[in-house]
Amino acid sequence: MMQSEKERASGWFRQLRDEIVAAFEGLEDSQDSGPTADRAPGRFEVTETRREAPAGGDAGGGLMSVMRGGRVFEKVGVNVSTVYGELGAEAQAAMAARKGLPGMKDDPRFWASGISLVAHMQNPHCPAVHMNTRMFWTPHGWWFGGGSDLNPCIEYAEDTTHFHAVQKAHCDPHGAGEYDRLKAWADEYFYIPHRHRARGVGGIFLDDHCTGDWEADFAFVQDIGRAFLPAYLPLIEKRRVQPWDEADKDAQLVHRGLYAEYNLVYDRGTKFGLATGHDANAVLMSLPPMAKWT
Template sequence: MSDEMLDQKARASAWFRALRDEIVAAFEDVESTQVEGPLAGDEPGRFEVSETKRTSEDGSDAGGGLMSVMRGGRVFEKVGVNVSTVYGVLGEKAQAAMAARKGIPGMASDPRFWASGISLVAHMQNPHVPAVHMNTRMFWTPNAWWFGGGADLNPCREYAEDTAHFHAELERHCARHGEEIYPRYKAWADEYFYIPHRKRARGVGGVFYDDHNTGDWEADFALTQDVGRAFLPAFLPLVEARRGTGWTDADRDAQLVHRGLYAEYNLVYDRGTKFGLETGHDPDAVLMSLPPLAKWI
């Protein structure tokens, strides 16, 4: 591996950690400033942070990260912000999936990999505040590297102005890298965040991309950074606008049913969930995205 790639890996891993620190601080500030509503008298929520470890089949160290989860806050019912940097050898099933989807040559002869990224899912107390997901990552094998990720909004009570704001921020940040980026990756999100057995989307979309490698690592890393930078300005104004809205038992019921859709998607279709479980990562960290409560009708 070249010194240049070693440096690039270190920079990507450090960026995901810095983004995690910024988001965690911002969310804890939201908790501290919630002074109205049924939970305002409770202590503000704080993240519980624990290290995660990945162990290879032979028992050797294979990386890990930080799992940061806040439960039962004033605003956030459950939110997780995880970062990890893992490495090792891909199993046969993961090799086959990579070769089939990405056409990477030489996977069987040299199945080493390295991956680093951030993953965030927030489930909110107030049904009028949308749930949200964001992740960005870098993946490397001896024969290829690429970036992937995205963000999508998952309201149970939809507000057109909230959807418009969320998409506008994503578009503004993506436009720095070409006018074609946002429409292409919005369309991919519409396709990817779809639940075939329900014949509906899990939310109101966002952006999604994978296998992103133009051959210019700096440019592709810059795009991935801007997708991450877009998250807080896209989401926090929606929290501010809706967190004081009163809700009814019917609103709460709709929220729990919608969370059922989210759980179905993540357990059946999500690529990150499948990859994490298949490659031996900490299952608690992989399944952090699941809601604390959900229901099915």
């Protein structure tokens, strides 16, 4: 049942979570100018989450870490979880259709572990961001997925260039053309059909990834996770001191409306988390604290 591999993957996602939480709290500590600098530095509130098993019993859970009203972050969540059990009929059908697994009905067991992050910023010049990496197992196969994408309400070409360059540098060791493939996948996945536009400036996205070489695939998803902090932190360190006005804040709130629409209507992770009984607050952590629609 790949128990050792499952433990390694789950441990890695927890390690990545700890590194990101420490880095984000470090940003809060070092913010010493701007309209929010007189606040106490933000800290993550950590809550244990549990998955509801339909038949009762232990079905796993994780940690929901949320910071609200900080100096730099208006709301940021960094969740990590490891859940298991049996997929319901709807999830079985979706899995069978997407992965071509008719056997799911006969043996619907699953195990899933991952980290999911969404950050909404105080300063409208600081881009919002999403990142996740995950592993999914059933008796019929295992897969990895993950990626990150940048969601500025006020776009800066040099920020987009930096974000993508770091992603590419971490993808290139895993094969020529991998960055281009994952970038194109992100452009397609993070598109909002009813608005006829992307929700941000893209990034990388990988799903259902299984070459048959678990070690190679695990190394790839680790590098996707490792790319996040060097891709994102320099942008925040640069933009967090930039002056902003009410028009900038209004643009941010309208853009957040797009983000909320995408996550509630299209995001696979949101649908899976709610369908499998995971803590609803953790699943919906990605929603912004405030948004508006014109």
